[in-house]
Amino acid sequence: MTVDRTQSLATLCGATLLVCVATSATPQDTHISTYGTPGLIDMPTAEQLEDGLLLPTVSYAGGMLKQTLTFQVTPRISGSFRYTTLKDFDLPVGNRYDRSFDFSYQILKEGKRRPALAVGLRDFGGTGIYSSEYLVATKNFGDRLGVTAGMGWGRLAGVGGFNNPLSVLSDHFDERGSGPTNINEVGRLETDQWFRGDAAIFGGLTYKLNDRVTFAAEYSTDTYAAEVERMGFDNKSQFNFAATYNFRNGNSIGAYSLQGSEYGLMLTLPTHPNRPARPGAQSKAPPPILPQSGAVAAQWQTSDGGVSTGQRQFLASLESQGLKAEGLDINASTATLQVRNDTYGADAQALGRAARVMANTLPAQIKTFKVVLSKQGMPVTVTTLRRSDIEALDHDIDGSWKSFARADISDARGLVPERIKSSYPILSYSLSPYLQTSLFDPDNPFRADLGIQASASIQPLRGFVLSGTVRQPLAGNLDTITRESNSILPHVRSDAGKYAVLANTELNHLTAEYFFRPAANTYARITAGYLESMYGGVSGEVLWYPTDSRLALGAELNYARQRDFDQLLGFQDYDVVTGHASAYYDFGNGFLAQLDAGRYLASDWGATVGLDREFNNGFKVGAFFTLTDVPFDEFGEGSFDKGIRITLPVDWITGNPSQTNFGTTIRPVQRDGGARLNVRNRLFETVRGAQSGELEDRWGVFWR
Amino acid sequence: MIYTAIKRFAVLGSLCLVAACSNAPAGPIGLKSLFFGGEQSQKFAALSAQGAPALAVALPGSRKNTNARFLRQGTSRDGVESWVTGNDISLDIRRGMIVGSRGFGGDLMAADASETARLIAEKRGGIVTRYHTEFGGDDVPKARAFKCRVTNKGPWTSKTPKGEIATVLMQEDCRGENLSFRNFFWVSPNSGTIVQSRQWLTPTLEYLTTQQL
Numbered sequence: 001m002t003v004d005r006t007q008s009l010a011t012l013c014g015a016t017l018l019v020c021v022a023t024s025a026t027p028q029d030t031h032i033s034t035y036g037t038p039g040l041i042d043m044p045t046a047e048q049l050e051d052g053l054l055l056p057t058v059s060y061a062g063g064m065l066k067q068t069l070t071f072q073v074t075p076r077i078s079g080s081f082r083y084t085t086l087k088d089f090d091l092p093v094g095n096r097y098d099r100s101f102d103f104s105y106q107i108l109k110e111g112k113r114r115p116a117l118a119v120g121l122r123d124f125g126g127t128g129i130y131s132s133e134y135l136v137a138t139k140n141f142g143d144r145l146g147v148t149a150g151m152g153w154g155r156l157a158g159v160g161g162f163n164n165p166l167s168v169l170s171d172h173f174d175e176r177g178s179g180p181t182n183i184n185e186v187g188r189l190e191t192d193q194w195f196r197g198d199a200a201i202f203g204g205l206t207y208k209l210n211d212r213v214t215f216a217a218e219y220s221t222d223t224y225a226a227e228v229e230r231m232g233f234d235n236k237s238q239f240n241f242a243a244t245y246n247f248r249n250g251n252s253i254g255a256y257s258l259q260g261s262e263y264g265l266m267l268t269l270p271t272h273p274n275r276p277a278r279p280g281a282q283s284k285a286p287p288p289i290l291p292q293s294g295a296v297a298a299q300w301q302t303s304d305g306g307v308s309t310g311q312r313q314f315l316a317s318l319e320s321q322g323l324k325a326e327g328l329d330i331n332a333s334t335a336t337l338q339v340r341n342d343t344y345g346a347d348a349q350a351l352g353r354a355a356r357v358m359a360n361t362l363p364a365q366i367k368t369f370k371v372v373l374s375k376q377g378m379p380v381t382v383t384t385l386r387r388s389d390i391e392a393l394d395h396d397i398d399g400s401w402k403s404f405a406r407a408d409i410s411d412a413r414g415l416v417p418e419r420i421k422s423s424y425p426i427l428s429y430s431l432s433p434y435l436q437t438s439l440f441d442p443d444n445p446f447r448a449d450l451g452i453q454a455s456a457s458i459q460p461l462r463g464f465v466l467s468g469t470v471r472q473p474l475a476g477n478l479d480t481i482t483r484e485s486n487s488i489l490p491h492v493r494s495d496a497g498k499y500a501v502l503a504n505t506e507l508n509h510l511t512a513e514y515f516f517r518p519a520a521n522t523y524a525r526i527t528a529g530y531l532e533s534m535y536g537g538v539s540g541e542v543l544w545y546p547t548d549s550r551l552a553l554g555a556e557l558n559y560a561r562q563r564d565f566d567q568l569l570g571f572q573d574y575d576v577v578t579g580h581a582s583a584y585y586d587f588g589n590g591f592l593a594q595l596d597a598g599r600y601l602a603s604d605w606g607a608t609v610g611l612d613r614e615f616n617n618g619f620k621v622g623a624f625f626t627l628t629d630v631p632f633d634e635f636g637e638g639s640f641d642k643g644i645r646i647t648l649p650v651d652w653i654t655g656n657p658s659q660t661n662f663g664t665t666i667r668p669v670q671r672d673g674g675a676r677l678n679v680r681n682r683l684f685e686t687v688r689g690a691q692s693g694e695l696e697d698r699w700g701v702f703w704r
Numbered sequence: 705m706i707y708t709a710i711k712r713f714a715v716l717g718s719l720c721l722v723a724a725c726s727n728a729p730a731g732p733i734g735l736k737s738l739f740f741g742g743e744q745s746q747k748f749a750a751l752s753a754q755g756a757p758a759l760a761v762a763l764p765g766s767r768k769n770t771n772a773r774f775l776r777q778g779t780s781r782d783g784v785e786s787w788v789t790g791n792d793i794s795l796d797i798r799r800g801m802i803v804g805s806r807g808f809g810g811d812l813m814a815a816d817a818s819e820t821a822r823l824i825a826e827k828r829g830g831i832v833t834r835y836h837t838e839f840g841g842d843d844v845p846k847a848r849a850f851k852c853r854v855t856n857k858g859p860w861t862s863k864t865p866k867g868e869i870a871t872v873l874m875q876e877d878c879r880g881e882n883l884s885f886r887n888f889f890w891v892s893p894n895s896g897t898i899v900q901s902r903q904w905l906t907p908t909l910e911y912l913t914t915q916q917l
């Protein structure tokens with residue numbers, strides 16, 4: 001266990017996650033456009049990626065660099081985030097750095113006779129450079145030929161435009177809205193543009209020469225009007241061509257010609273969260289369940305200093321599996337073990353290891369094993385297993401499902417086995433590198449600091465944790481940030497540059513935390529101290545989360561005071577009472593929704609809506625937005641807070657057991673409205689892994 | 705420009721993989737120490753001292769010349785032998801058939817090859833069914849079923865560390881959904897025990913070879 005696992009590493013990957021993710025590639029045969037979405041060259045197709053696929057793409061032509069991350073959210077829905085650099089677009093200032101979001105929905109899947117049909121929006125909430133909408137159909141003939149035809153609006157109706165057919169529905173469709181006129185209007189949903197104004201017809205072909213090589217040709221309805229005017233782009237032709245080479249590992253490299261005047265290159269690095277490089281972590285083999293020798297029972301009789309030899313061996317065996325016993329009760333036929341999992345990403349694997357150790361080292365008359373999973377000293381769930389099942393199912397080809405079906409999981413509150421004396425205090429420390437990034441500053445869109453952080457924690461009593469992290473940047477350019485916040489709200493987050501410039505050795509956090517279970521199905525946390533890099537104060541939280549419930553409800557109240565820019569012990573004048581009521585709902589199909597309503601750091605009131613797709617192995621991809629009573633104009637650039645977030649378990653990358661996650665949140669822009677306090681160890685994430693739903697989702701590793 | 709962008713991403717991407725150190729019980733097994741390297745466990749040393757039966761195992765598909773010594777650490781109630789290396793990689797073997805692996809990554813969770821085992825022990829040909837369950841990348845076990853033809857390929861002289869041994873070569877050709885593989889078993893004509901073998905486990909691991917030492 002390290003002190004602040006997910007959160008301290010939260011900044012480690014930054015936007016480079018795209019490439020971290022790409023460590024394991026995966027086959028993918030949908031043709032990809034320069035926009036990083038299913039398409040021809042610039043035109044979209046109606047095809048979709050494999051469900052769950054993450055597709056980072058880089059394309060470059062004629063001074064235009066597009067970096068896109070597309071995620072196939074469901075089999076029919078995909079979303080993309082794009083960061084574009086347009087060289088000298090904003091002369092005399094310089095380059096244009098543009099963020100855009102795309103969305104696509106496949107209305108019809110391709111059938112024997114009918115084509116696939118999809119509708120999509122490009123750049124629906126950015127500066128509007130690529131603002132366009134389309135309805136497109138694609139039909140494949142045989143294994144090789146794909147034919148696409150579609151109708152585009154906005155940028156996709158640059159040439160060959162005709163009166164909008166949707167005008168038969170309403171006159172509103174005749175005129176396309178003007179889009180954002182200044183930076184403060186950027187980031188809103190420009191619904192007065194969608195599918196409005198003239199429309200035009202585009203189309204094209206893809207042809208697979210063989211498994212490796214694909215060609216594409218298209219008639220484009222994009223005239224690159226702004227690029228012609230501002231970048232000296234030459235628009236000679238509406239026909240574009242591409243050739244793509246697909247590597248065996250799924251990556252592909254493509255070359256294309258654009259508008260008859262430019263040549264470009266693109267690279268795609270598809271990754272599927274369900275396909276880590278080495279499926280199944282390379283954890284050490286578990287102990288086999290072997291017939292017990294008669295010696296075991298005798299060992300539990302002989303004691304030495306009050307602790308029997310059997311118990312000593314039992315605890316040592318658990319420890320060798322990376323598990324720490326916090327409590328143990330042995331009755332006539334039942335053993336109850338409270339155990340802390342510091343090793344495995346999935347608590348189900350910890351349960352399996354504990355069950356094996358119990359079967360091998362507890363006396364034979366113990367027929368029932370109760371394993372209490374402990375999180376920050378709180379007993380969360382108790383899983384009841386029968387020794388006979390454990391012995392019978394070890395080598396069963398359906399052992400995973402059968403063992404789950406025969407296990408019973410319930411709330412462990414009140415079930416506190418006798419404390420094992422040696423289990424407290426718990427000391428831990430860690431020394432690790434960190435990477436902190438600052439993205440999308442027009443002065444330099446990619447800044448980062450690499451440094452080293454030292455963490456230490458002590459838990460003198462069950463549930464009571466004292467911990468701290470100190471960071472020392474070693475190299476980087478975060479201290480070159482000169483752009484000052486122009487926010488008219490209190491600068492609750494937008495002074496991040498000042499924190500980076502004025503801090504050297506910094507106290508990342510220094511807190512006392514107490515975790516306890518006030519009632520059945522209920523968890524509580526109190527945290528005081530330097531809560532996060534920008535705030536100190538006091539935080540209290542209560543969570544109601546019955547173990548078999550899809551719904552969890554929480555409430556959090558904080559008093560926070562802004563810390564000095566040097567990130568040492570001092571404080572500034574700004575303080576605020578902030579807090580939220582939260583609802584979490586697990587749809588059970590891999591989607592988790594979260595709603596937080598309350599008061600934010602700038603004293604603004606509002607709510608955050610988040611939706612994450614979770615894969616069983618811990619990989620998560622999600623998006624969120626926050627609307628508060630701060631008017632869009634006062635919020636500034638971006639109009640409201642929003643972003644995407646990705647969590648990547650370290651064991652997914654390395655194959656070695658680990659509980660560490662790389663998490664990153666990418667916001668087009670960080671402003672002061674809708675900003676939340678980053679308290680460590682929020683309860684939902686803390687206890688969730690041990691809840692029955694998560695245990696069920698990951699039960700497949702019980703026997704690993 | 706694109707190249708600097710890619711390079712920058714690649715460099716930072718590799719930083720993400722920089723290992724952290726802590727007092728946490730990580731117990732990682734690096735790829736390098738998969739077979740060799742890493743300290744021998746006390747358990748392995750004890751088994752070795754007791755003269756436990758040994759098996760030489762190799763991964764012929766891997767680029768490195770990976771081979772390792774497995775020692776038998778015990779037999780379960782249901783007759784599955786557990787074999788282990790000094791760095792805690794294990795194989796479960798029932799009547800000569802590999803029915804489980806742990807610690808390689810992409811492991812075989814369990815298998816039922818009892819029909820194959822019966823034919824091979826009797827050195828008879830026939831058609832059998834074989835079931836494998838592997839640990840999937842999404843943490844959901846994946847079950848596979850195979851239809852296999854077992855054939856007796858006749859007498860064979862096996863070169864083993866103990867010298868040349870007369871064996872019978874049994875071949876098993878299996879087909880499943882999008883997959884096929886061929887296992888070989890060199891069987892002692894008298895005892896019916898498997899002297900050496902090549903067996904397919906999972907799509908990630910592919911084949912392992914075993915040889916009695």
